[in-house]
Amino acid sequence: MNTTGPVDKGLRLIPFRGLRYVRERVGSLSAVTSPPYDVVVRPDGLHHLESADPYNIVRLILPQAATPEDRHHQAAATLERWLTEGVLAPDPEPALYVYEQRRGEVLQRGVIGALALSSPADGIVLPHEDVMPDVVADRAALLRTTAANLEPLLLTYRGDPDAAGGTAGVVERALGRAPLLTTTTEDGFAHRLWSVTDSADLAHIADDLAHRQALIADGHHRWATYLRLRDEHAGARDPAEPWGYGLVLLIDTARYPLQVRSIHRLLRGLPVDRAVDALTDAFRVRTVEGPLPEALGALADAAGTGNAFLLAGDGRFHLVDRPDEELLSRTVRTDRPAAWQRLDATVLHATLLDHVWRIPDDPEHISYLHDTEAAIVQAERTGGTAVLLHPVREDVVRELARQGVTMPRKSTSFGPKPATGLVMRSVTLDRGLS
Incomplete structure (x- = not known):
């Protein structure tokens, strides 16, 4: 695991070996993706996604079995089988990933990476909603059993709108290269993904984010899950411990404002x-x-x-x-x-x-x-x-979060949300890099 870069009271996003579908082994990338687990309308939406492709990601994020324990072990067995069969494969080297979503006039670009976890008291990552303990316990059991971050959280920060360098510059340079993947999902969004491995680009992102704080736009339960799993593992606050990081998508809303829905x-x-x-x-x-x-x-x-x-x-x-x-x-x-x-x-x-x-x-x-x-x-x-x-206005959400005040759970829905299944993170692979 690459842990170079400044250690500051800000965001620390590090590269990881992205786990991705092998295009030749699935019907299409769009057929194996899904909305985030809590957006899938069950049972109709779940059945629709399961029938779209035998390798659809819902078999990992929403496994079906008689008991919770059986569901989690089924997901882990499915993940291991897909890796063995070559349906999923890790990228050859650690990277951050520039991610783009576009539909009509809606355009969102950001960076996916493994974010160093911080406690609410640190004021680095700001939650704005309460969570349901039973949901956190279930998601923690799933991630613990699979040893994987199966879908990224959506975090926002306010960059410098007039700055040409930093993270914004890395994103712009990535757009000039051929993407790792392109697909259009059923909701009409076109998705593109690029890897960022150049040491200078990684340093620009690290320097830019080192003094910033982020708002959790979507994924409070997953963030609480990350923190629970971090606290379960001895040494998780060690910079080389992979349970001390969680998969996120960071969006600069100074450039790409999110939509807020109810x-x-x-x-x-x-x-x-x-x-x-x-x-x-x-x-x-x-x-x-x-x-x-x-x-x-x-x-x-x-x-x-x-x-x-x-x-x-x-x-x-x-x-x-x-x-x-x-x-x-x-x-x-x-x-x-x-x-x-x-x-x-x-x-x-x-x-x-x-x-x-x-x-x-x-x-x-x-x-x-x-x-x-x-x-x-x-x-x-x-x-x-x-x-x-x-919908609640974003400025109200952000101001309450800065005051340390959480809203009732499920108060807002920021979007567009990242498609689940385009890139995942294996904690086991990251451990091998430490």
Whole structure:
């Protein structure tokens, strides 16, 4: 493992031997990729990806078996078999990877590497959402058993928009070379990947990132998983210990601003009529006209002046806004900044879920869905309620994170998210490099 470069109170991204699909052994790269594990809409999305190609990455990130232990061992056995069969192979030398995603006017470029892990108190990597302990435990067991980082986190930092060198210069130079891979995934995004192995380029990136901090845009549970696995391994804070690093994609949002979307809630045991009836005297509720884009427009207008939600699942849209101020004062914590108290996700969980609807925040009762239409379809199919939220502004997220204040889990969805399956990291291979 290459550990040269400055050691500072900032980001330290080091090269690794990327584990990638061998193009000749799979039907196509697009057929073996997947969205991040928590974005796959189960079971429909999982079955669709499994049938796309026998080597689709979901067999590693979402293995199917009778028990959690069986799932994790199945993933490890699958990974080992694919390596033995030559379906996956490590790159010949350690590298950082320039990664590009493009669809229409949306363009995102960043660098994938193994990031030295830091604790929240260090202020180097800023989380902004809480995590669910059971999810962290499950992902930790999967990564522990496979000894691999199967998909990168999405982190953002603010570079110098006018600077020509540093990381930005390395990214621009990579674009002039032939990429390692190109593919277009089902969502219409075109993906390209380049390796960076030149010692001067690696030094430019190291110097540029050494004084920067990053915001976790997507992957809080995976970050918490990395930290748990680091703390389990003696010597993980040694610069040569591979469990002290985690696979990330770093995006400079001064050059490539991310899109911020909402993550919606599916309340499985609560029909829409009961949800609406329980809101009497607590919120204003109005039926708004569809189709979905018009209803979301009404939600955006209402969210501009206060807390607002859109309920769906009975073939109609119900706009919920203007909460009773006395109710908010009784149910929302006051020991957090005002910006946190006003978040829609805060009011949803503290006031609606905990107090009005009295729904436990566990997987049996609540599902978190990124896709708006999928949330509505599943609500209609199960007789539940889809609660649709309006996105939070990125500046609000970043400022709360800088204050050390975490938002309710699954408050935001930054994107575009990196495709899973283009490059992975083997902890075993990195150990061999130390």
